[in-house]
Structures are given as structure tokens and as C-alpha cells.
Amino acid sequence: KKQYRIAVIPGDGIGKEVVPEGLRVIEAAAKKHGVALHFDHFDFASYDYYEKHGQMMPDDWKEKIGKHDAIYFGAVGWPAKIPDHISLWGSLIKFRREFDQYANLRPVRLMPGVPSPLVGRKPGDIDFWVVRENTEGEYSSVGGRMFPDTDREFVTQQTVMTRTGVDRILKFAFELAASRPKKHLTSATKSNGISITMPYWDERVEAMARNYPKVKWDKYHIDILTANFVLHPDWFDVVVGSNLFGDILSDLGPACTGTIGIAPSGNINPEGDYPSVFEPVHGSAPDIAGQGIANPIGMIWSGAMMLEHLGEKDAAAAIVTAIERTLGERTLRTRDLGGNADTTACGKAVAEMV
């Protein structure tokens, strides 16, 4: 029987506080469903590591974590102490690029017991996935500045979309849509304003759609699409977008379901050539770090996504159900949800429900 090897990287801020609770719940589910897990803990990809070593990760980081079955990641970044282009680009974005985690997958689901900020929406009304391209697009490093410090100064930055990059994320999204009862895919575009890359994206969506005759698909410009997330969140099933559009939609979606504090995500290398990273959508939250009050649900739910990715569907489902019950019973909740439970109490409650 296979033992999965998981690399655990708490990172910064509340990452360090929510990871132990995530592990607590994962272990409870693994035990119950006979899943054998081995955890290796790493202190890099954090400001503390950077302070000691002058870089975010050791030179041999790929050897250290590249053979694991998955990476369980807290959060990274502390803008007041270290610029994002060092902390994020030196860890999180490196993982995504160098481990070719081209699919960023985030559920938008209204959970029982979590009030939606949208009038009249109940659990079941909002339940879709955002699939985000995670390696190219608007997050390129091609560009620069000319005529610095003069009136003629300008900067440029290229959005880059490759056939390989676009087609593989679309394939991933269409496959996901095809596997769901509604079989509905929505593509985020802005081809009326962004006149070169976005029409190309549309063209590839149309080409890919021909391989999936059973999937109904539509597209919206990103401006009206964000409006429709608020006005008609029940319209969506699988929403696919470029790196930037997917980033926006996967924060806006969770906001429409009440809080980004409980949303999970997977940075997935679908071929399994490299480990995938599972992390909450929220960041390191320096403002509340160290107080033990962070909501661990995003981290715990990311654990369920990790088990699902490993093929351990029962253990994964057990965690999601435990989250739903804990939230739904409304007896125990962290401050961001109007309660006064601390991080550990919340983690323990979910672990007991598993």
C-alpha cells in the first residue's frame, strides 16, 4: 500500500498557525480512511529563512521537495519586511513555474452556516470552479522602462500567451466541465479591448470546444463577468480565465460566498511530473498573525483538495463534510465569521467531525 510523501511548508504569518490545524484534520481523515501519509517539514519559503540565508529557498530546493507527492503550503509574504518581488517570486511563483503547475483550481461554493453578502443566496445556489492559467499570460517578466526620470519615461510589459500554455489550461477546464453534471464552461475574455492576446484566447477556446461537443460553453468580457458573479452567481459551473483574470475571479468568487478566509486552492501539475501545491486563497495576513485567531478552514479545505488530487476521494470527501458540518452547526466559529473560537479550537472541531 502506497505511502504518500507530503512536503509541508508553513511559510509566513498565519501560514504557520493554520498549517498545524490542516495537518490535524488531514491526519484524522487519513487514519479513518486508511491513507498512509508521511510529512516532511521545511522552513524555507518564509521571511525567517530569508533573514538567515539572504534568499527565500536553498539552492537545492527542487531536490528537496521535487519528488514529493504534493506540497502543503501555508502562505508567504510580508510586504512591510520584504518586497513581494523577492518573497513571492522567490517561492510561490517559482513553484508554479518551475513545477509547471499550470492549473490553478479554486472552488467557489457557498457553505452552510456562512452568510453570503449577496441577498437571498443559499448553499447550493453558488457552486462552481474557477480554473486559472498559472504560468504565463499577464504575469510575464518581459518588458522594461525607457527614458527614466524624464517626461518621456514609459514602461511596457508584455502579456504572453503560447499555444501550449493556452491549450493545456483550456483542455483541463473543458475536462473538468465535461465531468460535471451541468457540463457548462464559461470563458473570461476582454477581446473587445485587449485586441491581440484576448482574441487569440477566444480562438483557442473555440478550437478546444470542438473536442467537447457535450460541453455547453459561453464567454463574457471580464468587466461584465465580474458584475455577473454578483448578480447571477448561479449561472456558473466552470469558469476559465488567464492568469490575471483567473486571479481576480478567484478572489471575487469567494467574496461572493462570504469570505476569502475559507477558500482553498490547488496549483496543479496535471501530468504529475512535479508535485502540486495546495494552499489557502488567503495570504499571510500580517495584521492578525501571531494572535492565534486566523480561520484555518481555507487551509483544511486545501488538505481535502490535496487528498482528492492524490486519488483519496473518501478521505477528501470526509474533510469537506466535516467542514460543512462545523460551519453549518454554527456553534464554533472564528472571529472573521462572527464567533470567538481560536484557530486551534476550530481545527480540533473539524478534526473531531471527520
Next chain:
Amino acid sequence: KKQYRIAVIPGDGIGKEVVPEGLRVIEAAAKKHGVALHFDHFDFASYDYYEKHGQMMPDDWKEKIGKHDAIYFGAVGWPAKIPDHISLWGSLIKFRREFDQYANLRPVRLMPGVPSPLVGRKPGDIDFWVVRENTEGEYSSVGGRMFPDTDREFVTQQTVMTRTGVDRILKFAFELAASRPKKHLTSATKSNGISITMPYWDERVEAMARNYPKVKWDKYHIDILTANFVLHPDWFDVVVGSNLFGDILSDLGPACTGTIGIAPSGNINPEGDYPSVFEPVHGSAPDIAGQGIANPIGMIWSGAMMLEHLGEKDAAAAIVTAIERTLGERTLRTRDLGGNADTTACGKAVAEMV
């Protein structure tokens, strides 16, 4: 006493239906407040014109409308009949660029009688402006495709930000913030992911802020900013963003106030070297065009913005008050707001309230 010359361009679809109602209300307000207006009507910037002439506008369009005091514009575009890159880039975007309308200004205001999709928000809770850069940024035409129809195919498109372009929109936004009671400016960025142009934007915001010591300012990454529009719309006073970010926020904002059907906008050349364009945020809406059921409030409110821009504050305020009363009394409303009044009835009702 000055007579203002207004170029009226209904354009396509419901543009043709809402413009007459807008004019009805503008004329009522002008009469009451002694404002002298002269209207010149133009049929170009429409699909009909394109069908006859093979182009969206006559060669001498700038001579025809370039000396007017303002342009009152319905909507343009009909994707099923004519591609956006011809219709929009041949009219609307041409105006913005060639008349240097670098400030796109859109109110986000929860109006009486219009239910917000957000739980518990009342008129007064949501009341801010989105200021959008309207000439450069992500809407560039620099880029292209290489290795077409091969596996190596890729496209690139540059985002271009010039010192001139960024500084003037920031100045406009800071001036607006300085003129408001809250004196609060929020900048939309994404410098943690878009690593060249967005840090430049942030740098110019910081520099500009030094000229406005009385304005409190903050910045959010666009992903969490869209989330905060839903979760905390009361946080905002003036929000400034690049062409793309401003586009997104100025559709999402109106959605949070119930509908984009009533939102107005100004495409403003602040120096007055060229006419500014006033148009509703909604488009030509081919799906409901020709039925006389479109909501004319966005067009009417755009008329108020036009009068305000011309310096006719009383006439402008009278229109906004008339809109608020018509909506607030809930007796007469178009279908999109749950009533059954047609476009003309709604226009007449507002005109009578003026």
C-alpha cells in the same frame, strides 16, 4: 449668454431608444434652469452607417464633431453583425484616443428604490467614483503573433504606461478626492504579480500623493479590491485604476448597486481641448433592442454628468434629483427593475420630475 453645442450620436441598438429620453430630460432641465443648448444629430458610429459606407465614421468626423462642447453618445456595437474591432475601435475608442479623453469617470452610487444585491446596504452606504485611465495601459495595439499554426505559436501584447499618461490620470483622481468630504483615494494595483508596469503605477501614485497631503490614500491589489467592492463597498470614495482595472471596477461597482442599466459615464478631456463624450455604462444590448423596454436612466444620468461638465451644476443636480425621486417612488420602473414601464414612459416620468 453662451449656447452650448452638443453633438448627439445615438449609435446602435438601445442607444437609439434611450437617447431621445435623455434629450427629453436634458431639455426639461435646461429650460427650467435657463441653459441654452443646441443639438446636432449624427447617424455615424453605428452599424447602419457602416452598412451604407463601409466604415464607421466619415473621413471628416473630427471636423464634424470636434468643435462641439460635448458629445452625447448612446451605445455602439453589434457583435453578431460586425466585429468589435471594427465597430468599437472605429468609433468609441477612436473618440477616447483622438480626443484625448483620458479620464473615464463613473459614479458608483446606490440609488433610492433600487435594491442592492448586497445584504443590508442602503442608499448612502455606497457612494464613490471610479476614475479610469482611458487611453493607454492594457488597451495597446503593440504586439503580434509568431509561428502561426504551429505548436510554437505565441502571441504577445504590451501594456504601455507613459509618465504623461499615468501622471495626468492620477492628478485628475487626486483632485477629485481632494474636492470630496472624505478626501480618500484608493489605487488599484497588482504589483505583486504584474511586475513591471504595476510597480511603476504604484511609484507614480506615491509621487503624486506628495502633492496632496490632505488626501488619505491606500492601494489594493485588484483581486482583493474586487472582493472588497462586494464585502466593504462603504470603504471607498475615489478609486483610480488603469484602463483594464478601471473597466472592471466600473462594471462591478454598478453591479453592487443593483444594475449596470442605470450607470452613467463621462469620457473626459479635462483640458477642454476636445469635446468629452457622455454615455451610459451599458452597451447596445442587441437582445432587447427594438422593443422599447430599455431602461433610459443610464443615458439620462449621463446627461446630468454632461451638464455638470459644462458647468451647469443646477441643471445637472435637478436631473439627478429627478432620477432619485422617480426611482425612489417606485411607482414607475422598467422591466430590468421589476416594473413594466417602457423606455418612453420612464423618460417622461423623469422629465416631469425635473
